[in-house]
Amino acid sequence: MKTTADAVIIGGGITGCATAFELARNGMKNVVLLEKEYLASGATGRCGAGVRQQFGTRINCLMSKASVELFENLNDYLGFDGDIEFNQGGYLLLAHSEATMAQFAKNVALENSLGIPARLCTPEEAKEIVPHLNTEGLVGASFCAEDGHLNPFKVTQAYAEAAQRLGVEVRKFTEATGLIMEGGRVAGVRTAAGDLATPLVLNATGSHAPLIAKTAGVDLPIIGERHQILVTEPVAPLQKPMVISFQYGVYCQQTPHGSFIMGVGDPHEPKGFDQGHSWDFLHRVAEKIAWLLPPLAGIRIVRQWSGIYDLTEDNQPVLDEAPAGCGHFIAAGFSGHGFMLGPTVGRIMAAKMLGQTPPIDVSALNLGRFARRELVLEPSVV
């Protein structure tokens, strides 16, 4: 087994797998990816799997637009013999207050200026898009037909297999316990199966990123927060778009298989690394969805689970090298929208690690912004 690598990726979710692939695609020969469990076992495989370009900040619009373009051709791009199940049925964002609608109007103006084909809808138009929607109390909506959802396990597998074909070594069930620092620079990674010497590391471990960063002497202000989700029995295709309400913190989509996947936010969810789930969530999400999408009232629930958001103060990730020039790169803190940004973040982080100019300027997402109070607050998140 290798004991040295040109770069080590810590974390086998979409961010880690996409970056490993992009590094190899750009000619890096000796890349090792470490995953403490199985691929997509963390936030990637537990998420709602939506992909949207409707955001309130320019940087998220740009990153998600580039991601959608990659997702559209990802099977070919990665030479995947399966299907990532990209369903571009759109995202219908609901506004149940004038304030939310005013925010949507600002967002749509920004999105349109960047070439994202989102539009504002009246409640009647929203009902034309999703006929079974209950429009009671609805002020309006924002819709983008290019948005959608896909299968996060297949996407991660597609990236990992493509990376492996280019020579990346994927070590599953191998936990990285920390970094080895020498003279202020990364010299290696400690793993449960021995040390691995490397000058370059990507910390793509979601809510666990502060634990790795700490071993490089970096204080990373990311907090884990549990979010719950459930899946229903499959029924015939009924709903093409993802339906989401920021106000009620609820979202709901139907997978190509026919199952509905849905979740609802709860400000009282535990912080930290709890991946359990609660009876209370089941009640809350059932009540909200039965009201919002009435035909779903009779559907049976198959299973519920949870994942951990890697939350930052401005709901934006840290895409940075810290301390500067030390070889420890961070791509974490996605605050619930990391999966959809994955393909773009992979390109950005690979470019940064290779000393190239990233395809999108993400310098605003540096680590120092929290201390300097230069937050890039994203208003449109659940």
Added chain:
Amino acid sequence: MRIQDHPILDFSKGRKVRFWFEDRELEGYEGEPIAAALHAAGVRVLSESPVRHRPRGFFCAIGNCSSCLMTVDGRPNVRVCVEALHEGMRVQKQRGGRGDLA
């Protein structure tokens, strides 16, 4: 086909009732599993696989396997092997194994 004599079990049949399978009117006994009535009437294909539309028939008979999911009186995904038959029921196969939400 029905088992008439069983070494251990007694069958106490309910009254004869009529029900609908797709566009056919069939007979069965009230309270018996819908799947039993369908089987007695010669119906062997209850559902189909979601991708290749291969036939799916009576399999586990105890409500576990999902092989017999059908739409009954407009309710999708009913396990007909453990659902009692009643007069006038409408039993339908599900395209691609998935029924419509009422």
